[in-house]
Each structure stands twice: as C-alpha cells, then as structure tokens.
Amino acid sequence: MHTPPKETIERIKEEIAKQLSYALDNLPALVEDKQAAKVLGVKQNTLAVWRSTGRYRLPFVKVGRMVRYRVSDLAEFMARRTVGHTGEIA
Template sequence: MKHPPAAHILPHLVGPEEAARILGVKPGTLQVWRSTGRVNLPYVKIGGKVKYRLSDLERFIENRLCQHTS
C-alpha cells in the first residue's frame, strides 16, 4: 500500500517549473542538468514526478555567490 509523503515535507518540495523560476533558468535547462549530471543539483522523483527541495535550491544559490574584490 502506498502512503503519501509526510505533510511537513511537501511544502519544502517544488517542481521543475518553480525551481527554474527560483534559479532564473528555463525548465529545460534543469532537465539537461539532470540528464547530463553537468551541474550537481539534487532532486527526487516521486510518483514519476521530479521535485527539488527548497533547501537544495538555496544551497545551490549560496554556493554560487560572487563577491567583488575591486
């Protein structure tokens, strides 16, 4: 018997369209990253649907922060 994911986890997951909007890329870019492994951005498949944890998206952004040194 399948059980739905815990309710407290679901608000922290977003689909590729929302993840792309957050990152400022196209959903197709995320698909390329998933299929090639070119960019390390964790995702999970639930019922055949791709989901991203908001915490992973935040970490992805934090790891790409640039600081001006001039």
Template sequence: MDDLLLSPTEVAEFLGVTIGTLSVWRCTGRYPLRFVKVGRCVKYRQSDVESFINGRVYDHTL
C-alpha cells in the same frame, strides 16, 4: 519533515532558467542541483535549491 518540495516549473521560475535547462542539468550533471524522483515525477527540495544558490556566490570572477 518541513522541507517543501518544489516543481521544476517553480524552480525554473525562481532561478530564471527554463524547464529545459533544468532537465539538461539533471541529465548531464553539469550543475550540482539535487533533485528527488518519485516514479516519473521530479521534485526539488527547497533546502537543496537554497544550497545550490549559496554555493554559487562569488566575490570576483575567475
């Protein structure tokens, strides 16, 4: 398995949002950013973060 697991801190910094924002997204399902839970530990697969970003590319505003 080559998929790197990232911490919420790493993902928040990469996306330019707060850790609290990621928490809200997880709880409400507002955005389709998949995550992994192992016990109480939350991680994000690098490939899921990349897919999330790629899915949010637009040519124009709606």
C-alpha cells in the same frame, strides 16, 4: 566546494518564499521543476539537461515521472554559486 553559512542559506530561503508567493513559515519542502526554474532564472528544459548530464549536481527527487526540488537544496545551490567577483571559483 565550500559550505555556505547557515544565515546565507536562510536568507536565500526567504527570497525563494517571496518569489514563489509563499509565507516563509508555509514554504513547502519540495517544489515542482517549473518553480525551481523560476527561482533559478532558467528554463525547465535547462533543468532537465542539468539532471541528465549532472552538470551542476543540483539534487532532485524523482518518483516515476514526477520531479521535485528541495527548497533547502535550491537555497544551498544558490549560496554556493554566489561570488563576490569573477576571479572567485564557484
């Protein structure tokens, strides 16, 4: 899988900050699974399935029952999965 350009990841981080109502300079490093689901446009249960099956290999942090996602990982995940047309491999 290709590594997206840093500029693309930073642009997506800006979009995430806006979507979660944070200032870019005050964006937390980790967000709850509910916030991650909102950013990705999926349900929390979908993220739980992805975690248990490893379907998309989206990294997460788990301490006890607490699940958090790094904003940088979400931005990179979204950048890697962005395609220009349906013939591209994501």
